[in-house]
Amino acid sequence: MHELVGALRSYAWGSRTALAQLCGRPVPSAHPEAELWFGAHPADPAHVRIDGHTRSLLELLSADPDRELGSAATEFGDRLPFLLKILAAEEPLSLQAHPSSAQAHAGFERENLARVPFDSPMRNYRDGNHKPELVVALDRFEALAGFREPLRTVRLFRALDVPGLHPYADLLAAQPDSAGLRTLFTTWITLPHAALSKLLPQVLDGCVQYLSCSTEGRKEFVPEARTALELAEAYPGDAGVLAALLLNRLTLEPGQGLYLAAGNLHAYLRGLGVEIMANSDNVLRGGLTPKHVDVPELLRVLDFEPIDLPVVLPEPVGDGSVRYRAPAREFALRRYDLTAGSAQVPLTAAGPGIVLCTSGTVQLLHDDEKLVLARGAAAWISAADNDIRAQAVDGNAQLFCAGVGSV
Known part of the structure; x- marks a missing residue:
């Protein structure tokens, strides 16, 4: 297990206070801070601290996928199949939807054949993968999601x-x-x-x-x-x-989640949350943005079937955690609420995965190793790291554990 340093992303809709406060930095920040990425996305990978040095998580996985990813490497190769984020929206994000696997593969091939540059603002598909996503509110979180x-x-x-x-x-x-x-x-x-x-x-x-x-x-x-x-x-x-x-307007209270499958038109309006998604960057926008809007392609992707409010409630698992059920092979998410003075809690099926502290201070223990995570800090757990345990330090604490498949 090693400390994982997230990649901070600045967008106009971000907050100058939420992420800075969460991570214990001065407020307000110099620029709007929208997302903190913990993952191995090529656009902005997180970095692992090993023996006083930092190394891109992307490089670490590529160098030894069998050790770092274990059996997940059989299905996903040397690619971490999910991306974990902390998202802080002060203003509304664009109205958008994500393609299915088949749509993403076809669209990616089509734009490759047309030689649309990968950095072109006119490009819709930057990879051939779908992008189901789940967001869990850390504070009051407001969104538009799915047709009413x-x-x-x-x-x-x-x-x-x-x-x-x-x-x-x-x-x-x-x-x-x-x-x-x-x-x-x-x-x-x-x-x-x-x-x-x-x-x-x-x-x-x-x-x-x-x-x-x-x-x-x-x-x-x-x-x-x-x-x-x-x-x-x-x-x-x-x-x-x-x-x-035309969309459902919903408010998530802290601890509640929202799962968005392919084709669901949505827009996050405001709030702070933990977000996990398949490791893709495919977004088709429908408005509320100065960026490229491809109406014919959006219409090809959208699912117009009306849905109820798609709120995901945490389910107790029995090991001291709760899970957020989502039908995505690429990711799974659990939350641990640790109380002050409690015994060490085993993090079930922790690796390969990412552990993120969102409240209090936590120490992770593995054999004779100890890693302390303050609020806003994270750790990379490789598939080779067995028997990871967690314990709150000086008060209550909260952890999110992101992994592959159903953990």
């Missing part, structure tokens, strides 16, 4: 009482299924500028009126109306503001 049940969306349109929305409400009421959602979303995402500049202000005025006169009987869609106004302020004139009205 159509008849409830019709009720939202009726509640806003905007003349410009009436034909769209009628369209969806007449076809309250995935086909109706596809038709409406496609219409909105391709609206000519003149039509969009007329409809969007009406919708926003409707949101203002709805919020100003909401009574006890008219509070069902307050979060949706507020979110539309916030998105419009951040991305004025963006068709993604309309598209966001």
